[in-house]
Amino acid sequence: MENRMCVGGIAFSKLSFVKEKYGSDGLNKMLEKMVELGYDGPKRIDEIKLWDWYPFEYNILFLKAYYSIFGESSFRRMARVVPRLTVSKTMAAKWPKNPKLIIGNACNLWKRFFNFGELKGEIIGETSARIIGKDIYVDPIFCKFLTEYFTGLLESVGASGVMVDHTKCVHRGDEVCEWSITWKESDAKVDRKIAWDSSLVTGIDEIDRQHRYFVYILNELNESFNENYRDRIIRALRFMDRYAHWHFKSEEKYMELYHYPDIENHKKQHELFYQYTRSAMEKASRGITPELWYEVNRYLIEWLISHIKGTDRKFAEFLISRNLSMPEEKMPSSLRKELKL
Ligand SMILES: [Fe+2]
Ligand SMILES: [Fe+2]
Numbered sequence: 001m002e003n004r005m006c007v008g009g010i011a012f013s014k015l016s017f018v019k020e021k022y023g024s025d026g027l028n029k030m031l032e033k034m035v036e037l038g039y040d041g042p043k044r045i046d047e048i049k050l051w052d053w054y055p056f057e058y059n060i061l062f063l064k065a066y067y068s069i070f071g072e073s074s075f076r077r078m079a080r081v082v083p084r085l086t087v088s089k090t091m092a093a094k095w096p097k098n099p100k101l102i103i104g105n106a107c108n109l110w111k112r113f114f115n116f117g118e119l120k121g122e123i124i125g126e127t128s129a130r131i132i133g134k135d136i137y138v139d140p141i142f143c144k145f146l147t148e149y150f151t152g153l154l155e156s157v158g159a160s161g162v163m164v165d166h167t168k169c170v171h172r173g174d175e176v177c178e179w180s181i182t183w184k185e186s187d188a189k190v191d192r193k194i195a196w197d198s199s200l201v202t203g204i205d206e207i208d209r210q211h212r213y214f215v216y217i218l219n220e221l222n223e224s225f226n227e228n229y230r231d232r233i234i235r236a237l238r239f240m241d242r243y244a245h246w247h248f249k250s251e252e253k254y255m256e257l258y259h260y261p262d263i264e265n266h267k268k269q270h271e272l273f274y275q276y277t278r279s280a281m282e283k284a285s286r287g288i289t290p291e292l293w294y295e296v297n298r299y300l301i302e303w304l305i306s307h308i309k310g311t312d313r314k315f316a317e318f319l320i321s322r323n324l325s326m327p328e329e330k331m332p333s334s335l336r337k338e339l340k341l
Pocket of ligand 1: 207211247251308312
């Protein structure tokens with residue numbers, strides 16, 4: 001047990017919560033109780049370093065003290081608020097507002113916060129998932145905390161009707177801890193799977209045909225939070241690099257041919273995309289993290305929406321207004337093969 005550690009942020013966020021909700025008196029009561037239970041760590045919040053390692057036992061003592069002072073229902077409320085204080089503040093602000101994605105991201109983060117065990121998220125359906133905790137056995141109160149924590153985590157990204165069931169527990173003799181999670185559809189729209197719809201249609205068939213691949217790869221990225229997400233992101237980045245090159249050249253060829261007046265600006269936008277793809281590949285070569293994955297995903301979604309709906313549509317309108325067309329451009333077979341299309 002002594003070797004189990006967690007980062008200071010885990011303890012810090014909860015102590016701050018107590019201070020905010022119950023004032024200095026509440027905080028002192030908590031610390032007294034914790035000391036009574038065997039706590040020998042920092043006595044002041046500002047002594048705790050967010051990213052230093054502390055015995056995980058402190059966290060358990062905190063939970064026990066909290067439960068005994070403030071009772072069951074306050075404990076549950078506290079556990080539901082914690083995701084907003086820890087994960088959300090530091091990272092989830094940049095994360096997609098999507099329950100399915102947040103589960104994968106949160107599980108991946110476990111290893112940064114704890115030096116033992118692991119959490120694995122499995123998406124079962126559009127609105128259901130399972131989280132499996134291996135070797136996180138510590139104390140039943142931690143299971144109780146996590147059950148509420150997962151609820152709060154999903155609620156923090158806009159999911160409603162969240163139900164979390166602690167279906168397997170090592171304290172009940174199971175080999176792993178498992179939570180089954182269901183929710184109703186989230187009201188967040190921006191990061192959902194992108195459907196090809198009329199808002200993306202430019203009116204030039206060939207441009208639209210080529211753009212469908214962007215949507216295809218974006219959706220692939222959106223499903224890459226589970227196992228193999230590393231492989232998938234590498235494939236996606238290669239796609240962006242190779243495919244973008246082919247597609248942009250194809251558009252630019254006709255801009256030149258038809259003396260499109262806004263060609264320089266349009267080319268510049270393509271260049272920015274190349275640059276981003278290259279820098280993301282470079283970052284990926286140094287290590288693929290959930291944050292990088294999310295950053296790429298977000299960039300692509302924003303780019304897709306703004307470039308296709310703005311810049312490309314403008315070019316398409318130019319073609320349409322002059323009755324010009326773009327013939328079908330065959331994708332090189334090497335590219336098709338490489339992209340497994
Ligand atoms: Fe385009
Ligand atoms: Fe374009």
